[in-house]
Amino acid sequence: MKRKVFTFLILIFVQIIQAQKVDPLLAKDSIAQNVWVDSIIKNMSVDEKIGQLFMIQAYSNKDKKHEEFISNMVTKYHVGNIIFMQGTPDKQVILNNKYQQLAKIPLMVGFDGEWGLDMRLKNTYRFPWNMSLGAIQDTKLLKEVGNRIGKHCKRVGIHINFAPVVDVNTNANNPIIGNRSFGESKENVAEKAIAFTRGMQEEGVLANAKHFPGHGDTSADSHHTLPTINFSEQRLDSIELYPFKKMFEAGVGSVMTAHLSIPALERNSKLPSSLSKNVVTNLLQHKLGFKGLIITDGLNMKGAANYSTPAEIDVAAILAGNDLLLIPQDVPGSIKLIKKALEGRELSEARLNHSVKKILKAKYLVGLNKYKPIVTKNISKDLNSPYDEVLHRKLIKNSITVLKNKDDILPIQNLKEKKIAYVSLGDDNGSSFYKMLENYTRVDKVSEKHLSTLLQKLKKYNLVVIGFHKSNKNPWKSYKFSNKNLVWLQEIARNNNVILDVFTSPYSLLQVPSFTNIEGVLISYQNSKLAQELSAQALFGAFALKGKLPVSIKNEFKLGCGLFVDGLDVLQYTIPEEAGVSSEKLSIIDKRIDTILKEKMTPGGQVLVAKNGKVIYNKSFGYHTLEKKYPVKDSDVYDLASLTKILASLPMIMKAEEERKISLFSSLGDVLPRYRKSNKDTLLLKEVLSHYGRLRSWIPFYLNTKDEDTGQNSSKFYRKKRTHRFAIKVAKNLYLAKEYRDSIYKYIVDSEQRTRLGYKYSDLGYYIFKEILERKYKKRLDKLVEEQYYQSLGANRMTYLPLNKFKKNEIVPTEKDTYYRNQLVHGYVHDMGAAMLGGVGGHAGLFANANDVAKMMQMFLQDGSYGGHKYLEPETIHKFNKRYYAEKKVRRGLGFDKPQLNPDVKATCGCVSDVSFGHSGFTGTYTWADPATGVLYVFLSNRVYPTMKNYGLVKSNMRTKIQQDIQDAILMAE
Incomplete structure (x- = not known):
């Protein structure tokens, strides 16, 4: 027993030593970086230093009054960082340039773009959610996603993107993570997150591992309340912390601390983990050796905001060991309290300087030592390149997962003998799916108000393709079958040969009572136009299917389940660039x-x-x-x-x-x-x-x-x-x-x-x-x-x-x-x-x-x-x-x-x-x-x-x- 404990302690020690070797904020020209940081900080007042701790939210779809408010925050309170929220890229760039011009020290601009700028900005590109990416076996594609999102961020002046989510989603009922996670395998989450991070940071944009120490096994949303995680330290270390440790070793630039109640790590159950010194300093910095930027989750979220006054929360966050306060709600009040803490020596100036230096190092690392205004021309074209769609298509093709393929029902062949019907279930549109199916053979769309009438109509078909379509608006939309849909699915399958294609979270399959009568089951993960079109092509063998399930569906389909289905030599439908042709020339x-x-x-x-x-x-x-x-x-x-x-x-x-x-x-x-x-x-x-x-x-x-x-x-x-x-x-x-x-x-x-x-x-x-x-x-x-x-x-x-x-x-x-x-x-x-x-x-x-x-x-x-x-x-x-x-x-x-x-x-x-x-x-x-x-x-x-x-x-x-x-x-x- 003693030997096991000794071995465990040695492993922990080795992990800590390895982690401490990684300083993700260190530039290649570290000497010049330190000279720049020192030259800035030595001329800063206390107020200017404190201002560097804040990252306030700015919008590009609000009025002049809001613009004046942000300008005032930058000039009067020396706020050093902003996070852009909703709006348009064109307007954001204009405001970005404006606010940067007002700042004495260039602003570090943050953004919440887990699946691309589309998460916040209109007329920008959206890549698949992490759950879809978690099904992909070729991690090089994850690096490409990071590259493209990094390019997009850089194009509009974003220096740090709050992605990727590295929470291990082991709770199917998680209301806020779910599709935002790469899945329930800690190894898969770590592998995908590291590839994504490397891609984005290669483009000069800092990545952010969130939500530390792990938001994946919660049943509550920290936007609305303080979720509790009742696990032992051993469990947390084994599962939740695993991808964070791997990310730290790989050099992720920043981490986001979550608003969670974790009794095993913090005795005060009412104190959010983001405000806990035990979590932020003792665990994250000392035990795990993380040296990058530590940023709170949004301080406007109820998981933190319910704890105390906005200013008190901000001070508590700094005292806990955070470097950056994300979306503070009372900057003037917080400045007063932080100065009071300095005067009372609750907060030392050395501690303040420690965070400010890290922030300045990060600014140097992303090129703000040589800041130039963002070019305003051709923004829309640059953010919506055909090559984004080429990559998006690769991602979808590699993610589609076949869970069941009885009698090789996939891909659909022998069309001469097939009479195919399409039935749409769910509450969202499947028109792109159906239109693409029609490119391959005759497929009749069959719909009825009454099940008995529908079953009667389906008697003349020997194959029924059922598309289960749910909203693709955001990753936390409901994915569940209605009771009516479940009954209809079972009855159709009892009477017909069926292929079920699911255009939503794989967790939806947890509701299906039996797959016995369903010959083919595949997960397409999202109900986007591209996912519908490519999945329809896949049914007829336009390309091979090789995705693996990133979560488990009871005992029916295990984690990592996924049948390889080879493609056929049929036509595919795509854009010119995927075939090596210029769409501009072809136009x-x-x-x-x-x-x-x-x-x-x-x-x-x-x-x-x-x-x-x-x-x-x-x-x-x-x-x-x-x-x-x-x-x-x-x-x-x-x-x-x-x-x-x-x-x-x-x-x-x-x-x-x-x-x-x-x-x-x-x-x-x-x-x-x-x-x-x-x-x-x-x-x-x-x-x-x-x-x-x-x-x-x-x-x-x-x-x-x-x-x-x-x-x-x-x-x-x-x-x-x-x-x-x-x-x-x-x-x-x-x-x-x-x-x-x-x-x-x-x-x-x-x-x-x-x-x-x-x-x-x-x-x-x-x-x-x-x-x-x-x-x-x-x-x-x-x-x-x-x-x-x-x-x-x-x-x-x-x-x-x-x-x-x-x-x-x-x-x-x-x-x-x-x-x-x-x-x-x-x-x-x-x-x-x-x-x-x-x-x-x-x-x-x-x-x-x-x-x-x-x-x-x-x-x-x-x-x-x-x-x-x-x-x-x-x-x-x-x-x-x-x-x-x-x-x-x-x-x-x-x-x-x-x-x-x-x-x-x-x-x-x-x-x-x-x-x-x-x-x-x-x-x-x-x-x-x-x-x-x-x-x-x-x-x-x-x-x-x-x-x-x-x-x-x-x-x-x-x-x-x-x-x-x-x-x-x-x-x-x-």
Whole structure:
């Protein structure tokens, strides 16, 4: 027993010696620092010295009277420090400069910015709360947070930030710490706090370890009362003090003393620990050897304020061993009492000088010996950098914690078989979560007032995503489930496969009576817009999940619990900087769009840009038509025109070639009997795909169905109503005789070939391929691509015959047709030949939004894989993305368009690599992908509105100019 005690005392002694070695206020040029401090203090009056002990609260959102009050405190009472509270950064900087100019000795400016300046200031950046950061395993990210917050503080003239909170939150019912803590593991708290501190102090901003000696296991809020901590010294030393000791060893610049009643440390249970000499001097300074600044918690808080008069409290705080009085309530009265204490020798001048020297050392350390006014320009831009969001995204991605993943329900795969519903619980908004879910596949939002009705509606779904959303306003907002929500959660889970995503404190799970019927559980920690968006992406495998639970949830989920869930190769949605692209350079696209709309090149459209699988620009602009009735939405679908060739026909041709249903070296006569002995008998499929088959560019089939006398659609071929014979729907109230389909194919067989060999773009080959594919697979082309690609890709906004799937106001119209259909073409394919085939053509007929075009193109970019599913072999992609007749000046690959060989041709911007590929469409569509840079670009529009003679978009080369803008942004960033 004696040996154990001896060993324990030795360990304590070693800890004290190590701690005493660290003087966090010592500058690298300590000799110059001491000279500066001594030169200041020797010329200070007693009043000026006393003034250095105060840090008063200042606001940038109050009136002139408040400004005059602060100015008076600085000039008359020599107050040496201020803490800025609510307001705006611009006004704070102005006031900062003003008050500094008034001060004889530069003011040390404090701030309470645990998660960034947003804690107090409007229009500034907010990082996640500590509980979220506690789930992160990569501590380098914590250091980055400290760096960024330090930069922000320095930018507005803040020298000491009262962060991080190092309380070990072992009490789930703690009303004031909770989410502000890194969790209940003392080691995790210490590790995270040290990394954060190092990051911030590297930027020249002092960190502050709070709330000493530990506020984590309290059930009361010291803002309102004096909480009691009834633990032994051994327990306090083992748990509460652990992270403080580690922080002191790591060199934290300051510590904040808490207003707590701790009988084990201070016999007077009514005396707050912040005013206790036993705590502040004997424990903090002597036993633990802390040499940095010691600052009280706010002296306006009831935990201290209820003890005595404001002035008496301030004197008691100094006598206890504190250096700085935070938010004193009576500066003039306190000065009088402190002077009285000096006169009565209750307080020695040496003791006063001790604190003043430490304060001056701190001022030197943060650069106030060379004070310069803060620059007032570009504050908002500097405080809201894209790189703050890049870091924020990393933090959220690394914090999301999977607690349960039965049968690998995460990430969500096999979308072809999934019918997904989203149900929102809680009292806050989950719209950003739901909107992002929709980017990956069809997800129906289901809500009802009555549980029975809700359960009935959910019967048709085989997966229900439940988002539990609580207020993200501040970290001490209620996180609890209502009784109603708990019942609904259990009943939904009893009847459905469920993924529960919690957008609040993990402590909320303490209320859940059973997780037995819940297949997937993950914690996203906060209900911010970014957390919602990234968590939705995570559900579909946009990135790996590796967070660890920073607290324990009964015996169900232990501290440190967290399942690793690997990501899939699906699109992510982010900002340009995360993909190495300059958002500033990329913003020129917005100006291009303004020009497009102003010059009426198209009524509206969609532009999407991705790099390396990250969507960095995705905007809809303008309206469906020039009448400006319907603004274009991201979900709206456009007639893709010839993009159909590479997004519908080509992937099926690739699959057929892989499955040896066709050979690129087969002739048309080999695969289609009707072409035998025709002038196209010996044409190779490879030649047709390369537009080297001497086919005519197109045939206006519809002209052959006109009445020669009237020029109108002949009644021989058309009816206004569907009948058994007139069954091909061309457009609204326009039905073509079904036998005319064979006539179209016969026209192609009988059409003359061009006499010269060489490149000639032709639609006719895709009429032929449609027939080949449908014969080989014994299914219509639209059904084939839907089943083979779109469903499993989650491309639910890509389809033929959009009126069968979407509301009319979700479909962008094309042309006011006065030559064939005599109506606004809306929901029907614009291409006349495809329309005469009932809307399903090999060359045209496909509708989609930009997001789903991107999924197909990304699948090509990823060598035939997407979402964990292999659609095509890499060799197949490479085979088709190759020119076979380049020596004949044919730029095309097999189906894919390729960069121009002739510089006078504007197929691309001329800035993409030779391995890039894509296609353009007559209606004003364009998509291109470049494996060399990982860039994917989609431009959708209805430039044919009001008529196809609207060639402004084509003549201006706006689509390829935007392509150049994208490339320039990448090059500038890299």
